[in-house]
Amino acid sequence: MDTKTYVFGHTNPDTDSIASAISMANLQTKIGKYAESFRLGDLNKETKYALKTFDMEEPDFLSKLEDHSNVIMVDNNEFSQTVEGIENAHIQMVVDHHRLNLRTSEPVHCIAEPVGCASTILYKLYKQEEVSITPKIAGMMLSAIISDTLMFRSPTCTEQDKKTAEKLSKIAGIDLYQYGYKLLEAGTNISDYTPDQIICIDSKDFQHEDLKITISQINSSNLDDVFKIKKDLETAIEKRIQKENIDLFIFVVTDILEANSKVIVLGNRVDIFERAFHLQLIGNTTILKGVISRKKQILPAILEGIKQKIQI
């Protein structure tokens, strides 16, 4: 038999990272390969809700790769957001929908598309391989699309994501909108998290030259609720900045009903954020109208902000 292939998404996994790992491992198994899905961190409440709804088990936790492990990366291609040991792994395949930031020694199979969700690409791979999707797997993939596109309202969402979600909801035998709002709502409940935990729920690190930038995002149906504990969140952020030598920390609270975001921005390089969005923070915060996507709206603006500085 083949040696096992490890399939996983990014650290601080969201629903897509778990769903696309599960569905990719399943697809590999169906075409005769030996593959297993893993999680690179604790699951958030939204993902747990999806797994419970479709009666699926949590993938096992993976803390470190042994040298020369076979790997399939889904929903991520950045080494700063993956498991320890990736440098010495054999990357067989990458399926992603984020910006590219990958350097390999050898040619690899990489499918990256600017769609709203990695599971949307996975759906096409099932079709290509002519493997049927079970209702449970369809339910997980559907959850990933709803989650990543905030029910089709993110600027990252494409017609393809929407059509795929509709097909998956039929396979899963579930009402897309009814289930979808329950899923998103499940993810907004932060009542039993500490401030330290809240800023880690969906946090991604980006290394750009010498700069370490962290963008952490949560969804909410009530911004005021979250900002009641603004002081505590700031303390937690400052602590993490010190501990991890972060230059710029952007904490994004996205209003899933209004499709706006309110941010807390800290670090010694808040100037990059202010330049990126052409504004001045007041009390470390501002509201970004219509901004809900980290990868399509916030990160590109920040990288542009860095570039402008370099050109001056």
Added chain:
Amino acid sequence: MDTKTYVFGHTNPDTDSIASAISMANLQTKIGKYAESFRLGDLNKETKYALKTFDMEEPDFLSKLEDHSNVIMVDNNEFSQTVEGIENAHIQMVVDHHRLNLRTSEPVHCIAEPVGCASTILYKLYKQEEVSITPKIAGMMLSAIISDTLMFRSPTCTEQDKKTAEKLSKIAGIDLYQYGYKLLEAGTNISDYTPDQIICIDSKDFQHEDLKITISQINSSNLDDVFKIKKDLETAIEKRIQKENIDLFIFVVTDILEANSKVIVLGNRVDIFERAFHLQLIGNTTILKGVISRKKQILPAILEGIKQKIQI
């Protein structure tokens, strides 16, 4: 109408870089986009022979991109091997079969597969888009596969490359093997090049951390013929090392009949080469038995050689 999309391969273009640029621009045009193919340097004799055989024109030379140009990269994804101005271009798509070494700000459409030739992937895209391939385009794509796989003998060659070449030869209405050997032979004629030119015909730069590594390759049907002018080649290489601050220059002469390579290795970091291939150079040279692929055999070994040094 759309703004124009610039389609190009790598600098020091080989037959695949030209053929895949032409065929991608053609495909884009057929699906209603406004795209044009370009070359990023002078064409080699092999490519000229292919263009002449199939009565195609040379793509125009592109020296620099204007800001925000729309771009499709084929047969390359490394910024060190592309046109000036790429940093500020809008990369719409990447189709490649080399290692990945790309960092973008936004998600892009990237199809990378570990096959022998970018034109093999292009063939699949034509099928997906249900666009028919004309005999001339088929001839160019076929030439690219023959060239990149050294008539299916390179370790990079897959079953897919071979099958695709067979299909393309039928569309082009040409005898695959008869034409193939003529094509490869056309590329080996270096009689009217100066040593300075010979080492530039198919030269690729790789930037790895602080190291600048250049791997230049030519094909030959008679190694002795090339090594008659070894001293002159060494002088040319030394000159280029000085001028471009190259740490390691590997000049590879590949015997297309025997499928071996003889190399000249110079620079202040020849230790990396020696460690990579577990050997000691004698008079700056050695023969690498069975080694004919820069990307699948030489570059990965070199990167491994660098890594070993770091771990010591």
